[in-house]
Amino acid sequence: MTNHAAFAAEDAVTAVAAPAQPGRHFASFPPRRARDCRKAALGRMDLATSGVLMAGSLLDSMKASSPRHAMSPAGADQEWIEKHPSALEWFEGVLAAAEGKQIVMFLDYDGTLSPIVEDPERAVMTEEMREAVRGVAQHFPTAIVSGRCRDKVFNFVKLEELYYAGSHGMDIKGPTKVSNHKAKADEVLCQPATKFLPVIQKVYETLTAKMESIPGAMVENNKFCLSVHFRCVEEAEWDALGREVRAVLHDYPKLCLTEGRKVLEIRPSIKWDKGNALEFLLESLGFAGRGDVFPIYIGDDRTDEDAFEVLHNMGQGIGILVTKFPKETSASYSLREPAESFYAF
Numbered sequence: 001m002t003n004h005a006a007f008a009a010e011d012a013v014t015a016v017a018a019p020a021q022p023g024r025h026f027a028s029f030p031p032r033r034a035r036d037c038r039k040a041a042l043g044r045m046d047l048a049t050s051g052v053l054m055a056g057s058l059l060d061s062m063k064a065s066s067p068r069h070a071m072s073p074a075g076a077d078q079e080w081i082e083k084h085p086s087a088l089e090w091f092e093g094v095l096a097a098a099e100g101k102q103i104v105m106f107l108d109y110d111g112t113l114s115p116i117v118e119d120p121e122r123a124v125m126t127e128e129m130r131e132a133v134r135g136v137a138q139h140f141p142t143a144i145v146s147g148r149c150r151d152k153v154f155n156f157v158k159l160e161e162l163y164y165a166g167s168h169g170m171d172i173k174g175p176t177k178v179s180n181h182k183a184k185a186d187e188v189l190c191q192p193a194t195k196f197l198p199v200i201q202k203v204y205e206t207l208t209a210k211m212e213s214i215p216g217a218m219v220e221n222n223k224f225c226l227s228v229h230f231r232c233v234e235e236a237e238w239d240a241l242g243r244e245v246r247a248v249l250h251d252y253p254k255l256c257l258t259e260g261r262k263v264l265e266i267r268p269s270i271k272w273d274k275g276n277a278l279e280f281l282l283e284s285l286g287f288a289g290r291g292d293v294f295p296i297y298i299g300d301d302r303t304d305e306d307a308f309e310v311l312h313n314m315g316q317g318i319g320i321l322v323t324k325f326p327k328e329t330s331a332s333y334s335l336r337e338p339a340e341s342f343y344a345f
């Protein structure tokens, strides 16, 4: 692993490809944000605790997770942009807030480092993006935090010098906890959902068989969790797909259902998410409880909200949501698309 201990915010300047827009200054840091954003509003449906879901609620939620109109610089959209300003436009301010602090980078993969595409197996990141991430990692401890299984996301990113948290944070390969803020060469695994592996495998097989009758549906095995993709399914079939998934999960009360971008995610009902992964990695790096650490988390999806919320509660660092649409979020800043993440580096 790269030794990042000596680097701080000013080093970010060397890693920045895009200059800050002139004339923008921070009135306060962090800027105002939607404070009423809570997990309940993020679409999490815990079947173990919620019992029967209201008919139609899953379909509504699936539709809501796939907004169709891009932001326009007027009205409510403008209000949203003011609450979650562009991290690119406010880059100087972000750097100023991080000055003298140890930046730690957390990056989601799909929709953040790679564009969203129809076939999940083809969600490759560009060589330019890889180089940009490599550059960031030379300056700051950098982790990828993905819903994908860890091996798969590593095969996309292909950078040995990063830390990886797969399966929505349930499979972490990170550094050992150290006291002098330097990562040792030997790394630790954190896999809090190991006992769920057999049941996840069983549900994967069941769902794969069920989804065969729905054209375009696809089940992806992410080791500690599953993704049921409906991006290529006719909208008229979404209800049937949601009902099938819900019916299968009815027999597995220890699994829960969350949603992402045209995907239903099935995972163990344990209190462990991308937010916990962020905390685990900060602690493993020896940064827990330190006021001079500035974590930056960039993500695009609902599951990234758990990490944004952790940062919000810590009152340290920033969350950056990649989105073309106004969305309820605990992130402070926004970027419009993965390519902007590249420029932010």
Ligand SMILES: O=P(O)(O)OC[C@H]1O[C@H](O[C@H]2O[C@H](CO)[C@@H](O)[C@H](O)[C@H]2O)[C@H](O)[C@@H](O)[C@@H]1O
Binding pocket: 108, 109, 110, 111, 115, 116, 117, 118, 119, 120, 121, 123, 145, 146, 147, 148, 220, 222, 227, 229, 231, 260, 261, 262, 263, 265, 301, 303
């Ligand atoms: O946490 P992430 O790294 O963002 O992973 C979340 C899910 O991303 C992938 O699905 C999404 O991207 C696909 C490729 O662009 C797209 O086809 C799909 O509609 C999106 O939901 C991945 O395939 C899932 O397993 C991840 O859970």
